[in-house]
Amino acid sequence: MTDTSDLRSPTPDPYLSMDLLRFTTAGSVDDGKSTLIGRLLYDSKSIFEDQLEAMETSSKARGDENVNLALLTDGLKAEREQGITIDVAYRYFATPRRKFIIADTPGHIQYTRNMVTGASTANLAILLIDARKGVIEQTCRHAFIADLLRIQHIVVCVNKMDLVDWSEEVYQNIVKSFREFSSRLQNIVEVTFIPASALIGDNIVDKSTNMPWYQGPTLLYHLESVYVGADENHVEARFPVQWVIRPHSDEWHDFRGFAGRVAGGVFKPGDEVQVMPSGFTSKIKAIYSMDEKLEEAFAPMSCTMTLEDEIDISRGDMIVKPNSPPEPSQDIEAMICWFSSGKTLSGRGKFLLRHTSKEVKAMVREVKYKVNINTLHKIEDDLEFKLNDIGRITLRTSAPINADAYKKNRITGSFILIDEHTNETVAAGMIL
Template sequence: MNVFTGQLADPSATTLLRFATAGSVDDGKSTLVGRLLYDSKSVLTDQLEAVEHASRNRGQDAPDLALLTDGLRAEREQGITIDVAYRYFTTARRRFILADTPGHVQYTRNMVTGASTAELAVVLVDARNGVVEQTRRHAAVAALLRVPHVVLAVNKMDLVDYAEPVFAEIAREFTAYARRLGIAAVTAIPISALVGDNVVEPSAHMDWYGGPTVLEHLETVSVDDHDLAGRHARFPVQYVIRPQTAAHPDYRGYAGQIAAGAFRVGEQVTVLPSGRTSRISGIDLLGRPVDEAWAPQSVTLLLDDDIDISRGDLLVPSGDAPATTQDVEATVCHVADRPLAVGQRVLLKHTTRTVKAVVREIPSRLTLDGLSPHPEPGQLVANDIGRVRIRTAQPLALDGYADCRRTGSFLLIDPADGTTLSAGMVGAAFAAATTPPARVGAVRSEDPDAG
């Protein structure tokens, strides 16, 4: 029998935070997540029993909290995370969706999946090792994905005698690197996930630290800057509904999920890429008419005019339409084992629209150590981050990724077998931030024009 040992939050009274964890192998990501779940009393009894059983089989006396997220048998056998593990939990102050991403370099691409919808990224560093190449790679991915908040969790402080200078030096190095990436907000927290220091409860061993615990920061960090409802209104058409019933003989609706912004009855809209215009005559939400709907609601829009609209078209306010283009310049994270090469023919999937395309150029590949571009690499291999120029067979209505994650992103797909090759961000690039580095252990106000 499943027994929930925590307190359920009222969904209508709490906000939702999506966050991802990342770090090098054995930095303690899964242990941190397990500690968060365990100490916040968000673990079902059968889950805890399964972890205790698996821990005993591995010869451990105490439950290995990392196994709360390392759910795959292969992961438990190896003691590592090889896939993105999603968990859902609540506290009295907030609801959470977390993604525990892999640490191995060959699974860096999985972080793109885990962090693509995150409002916050927790980057773990082993206090004994400091900032390493994978730390820089994960910070780079977080910057490219425009994750609004980054937490630097300096883990295993118990193994360096809780020394403040060790923490301060790691925080200084990471925040300086994050600044160069254009990350505007970094909160550094010294922790020991194994024993629980500064995860849910304040540490008794680090009285020199006066900032929040990890959970306290997760519960209080602002998510207003990721509010989709306040952005440019975008509605990708997923399905055309024509029931042809006696009650609704002329019903013709366009169903989908609002990607950003809000739509209202009576508003004039433009259909892209055709450019035809009409006016919203009705909005159906959960089987009932409403006057207004906003992201991320799934709705059906009805228009005054019977015009040609199909899956893949984009409805936008007539006064706020993005330009359409067949030439796409973007930054991509290459996720496939097979390379992406100049001249390669691909499919480009943007929202609900998929078109044929060809890779015209790969101007540069990012060198993470010095954040310098490696010019004209010719191809990108797994886990590479690079700039590409693509020509599409049909025009697309694209936003910049910094303006809208949903309509500013795309996938490159192998037309032969449907394999996802790369995840792209329109116009995304590393910007040199002009803001000063974050103070160690304190939440710094964000610069809305940075990152």
């Protein structure tokens, strides 16, 4: 990467060296989620005067006593009328260190599909616990979804500490019971506990003076400093080809570039590569980001590669390294979340399966079990998937896909199922 910021201004502009953190929040009306997001946005000066005025006007019209910060995230008419968040809302704020993308999702069980959607691109999840209520069913559900979607960093924010007299004992009990539950989860790398009061502002942006017994970071400090660079897989090289660039111009007569976004590993000019599924090998000639030649490319960079040899490569193929190829397979075992409200899934359903840039037909061979996402118990007597159901199935595809385990790679380990007749996205899948 060339950073030219220092060429333009005498002091390097911090905005040009910021990185990005995507996080998700899930919660219902009462646990203070909107207040928390409102505080992060407001204290980082990301709420503007005209937005605040619009909120004040709407709050008054609704008869709310204080400015209702939920009105900021609930953007659709139906959401404001019903006072609930229906869809995933994306919010943005930045500090001099990082830009943040919040996928704000509703917490109720009927919106599991929205939580799954929001979690799919997040590096970190904030789980809100009301200090008066402790770990409840909803907490476990959110933790399960975060774990299923392989969010590696969890922040358990024990909110409303002001309502339990800032009690360390209450806080420690919650920490203990969450740890008991989370020991059954598999993917979470790091759990950070923060006692807070979003309403008063304690430990959100500013350190609390009410809880001297807590020595850890504030929420914002943690969000700014948590290291997520290791979340991508930089070992097994994966480059799904999206588009083949053939300029047909005099200047670039023989140019054949393979365009895509690196999904894993590190590619460098000179590296030996293998093309899946044909298995042909070649060497990387050059890697371009427009007219700039790159020394290396890694996830999540978009680039264009040229190879030394003329090999037939098209969209849907994958360029990998021969020392760690994916396993092309027609038999896929996966956890899925069912998204369709109109259709259900029972054995032998037929769908289109989209995996990276490849689309194949797929048939459900077996439904193994569903999961009760509140208790984590397996359900084996009712195997029909309805909206929001999560469970394990096996699929047979019409052609091999270059599958990785979702645990190893979130991009090459995930797929969606599409109903051929309605074109609806009916399920999200994570390969086991």
